[in-house]
Amino acid sequence: QQPVQSPQAVILREGEDAVINCSSSKALYSVHWYRQKHGEAPVFLMILLKGGEQKGHEKISASFNEKKQQSSLYLTASQLSYSGTYFCGTELSGNTPLVFGKGTRLSVIA
Amino acid sequence: DTAVSQTPKYLVTQMGNDKSIKCEQNLGHDTMYWYKQDSKKFLKIMFSYNNKELIINETVPNRFSPKSPDKAHLNLHINSLELGDSAVYFCASSQEGRVAGGPSDTQYFGPGTRLTVL
Numbered sequence: 001q002q003p004v005q006s007p008q009a010v011i012l013r014e015g016e017d018a019v020i021n022c023s024s025s026k027a028l029y030s031v032h033w034y035r036q037k038h039g040e041a042p043v044f045l046m047i048l049l050k051g052g053e054q055k056g057h058e059k060i061s062a063s064f065n066e067k068k069q070q071s072s073l074y075l076t077a078s079q080l081s082y083s084g085t086y087f088c089g090t091e092l093s094g095n096t097p098l099v100f101g102k103g104t105r106l107s108v109i110a
Numbered sequence: 111d112t113a114v115s116q117t118p119k120y121l122v123t124q125m126g127n128d129k130s131i132k133c134e135q136n137l138g139h140d141t142m143y144w145y146k147q148d149s150k151k152f153l154k155i156m157f158s159y160n161n162k163e164l165i166i167n168e169t170v171p172n173r174f175s176p177k178s179p180d181k182a183h184l185n186l187h188i189n190s191l192e193l194g195d196s197a198v199y200f201c202a203s204s205q206e207g208r209v210a211g212g213p214s215d216t217q218y219f220g221p222g223t224r225l226t227v228l
Contacts, residue, residue, distance in 0.1 A: 030213035041114075041200060041219035042153065049213060085151055091213055097166050098214045100153040 001026050003090045005101035012078045012108045020073040020104045022088030031064055031071040032089040032098060042087060045073075078108045113137050114220035116201050122226045123191055130187045131223045133201030141165075142184035143217065144176060145200040153200070159184055160206075191227045198222045 003024045012018050022031060030049050034042040048064040048071055060082070064071045071090075075082055085103040114135045123129055135142060143166075144156040158166035162178045173189045184201060200222045204215035 032214070032216075036151075041221050042217075043219070044216045047213060047216070087153060089214075094213065097155055097158070097168070098217075099155070103151050103153070105151075 001090075001092065002099055003031075003088055003101040005086075005088055005104050007104060008102070009105040010107070012075075012082075012106065014080060014108055014110055015077050016108075018075045018078060018106060020075075020086050020088075020106070022071045022073070022090065022101055024069045024090055024092075026069065026092055028064075028066070028069050028071075028090050029093050029096075030091045031062075032091075033062055033071075033073055034087045034089065034100075035084045036087065036103070037084040045086075075106070078106075080108050080110065082106060083108045114201060114203055114218050116199075116220040116223050118223060119221065120224050120226075122228065124228055125191055125193060127191050128187070128189045129191060129225070130185055131199055131201075131225070133184045133186070133220055135182055135201075135203040135218070135220075137203055137205075137218060138182075139203040139205050139218070140181055141204045141206060141215070142178065142181070143202040143204075144184065144186050145202060145219075147198045147200060147222070149197070157184075157186075188225075191225075193227050196225055196227045198224050 033045040036042040050066045059076045062073045087103045089098040089100045141160045143158045157176045159178045201220040202217040204217045
């Protein structure tokens with residue numbers, strides 16, 4: 001069951017904030033966030049387990065709303081280096097494979 | 111030192127040919143994966159091996175055959191290549207595929223192999 005990411009694309013100016021959402025129609029066990037810069041491999045950002053915890057990675061943080069079956073990735077005071085495609089991957093249980101969403105393309109301009 | 115490496119980086123071939131992509135990881139990880147990323151950037155898992163044993167085999171044509179000679183290597187062989195096989199193929203590895211019913215471990219991706227079938 002592929003998660004749905006929104007928005008599909010977003011353009012920001014340096015210093016602006018953005019939120020990327022990842023939703024599922026089924027109960028989620030875990031949500032994984034990866035970033036892929038153009039022409040490069042995806043790189044792990046963070047993992048969230050059900051329980052509504054929030055995690056942070058520099059100025060990038062994420063939350064997991066178990067009731068809504070949704071995770072949100074927050075990018076604050078964006079930098080040019082944040083540009084790339086952000087993927088969320090979800091698991092429905094501890095026995096199902098990680099399934100990635102279609103990605104959100106983030107472009108940060110000066 | 112490259113953690114997860116793939117060869118070749120680019121592969122251009124004719125329809126109907128057979129080709130292989132090699133992957134090696136020097137992280138000492140137990141689990142390796144193959145993903146296909148199409149032109150729309152959709153990243154889809156194809157296979158997963160844990161200690162040389164196949165643990166995930168998603169709906170992939172049987173023209174695709176993974177082979178793991180040891181836990182540091184996972185190669186992908188593709189027979190009778192078709193136009194729709196054109197994509198970027200990523201290899202990845204993780205320390206453990208999964209910790210006793212827990213979430214999947216962090217995956218480290220290789221640089222990708224861009225396959226173009228003409």
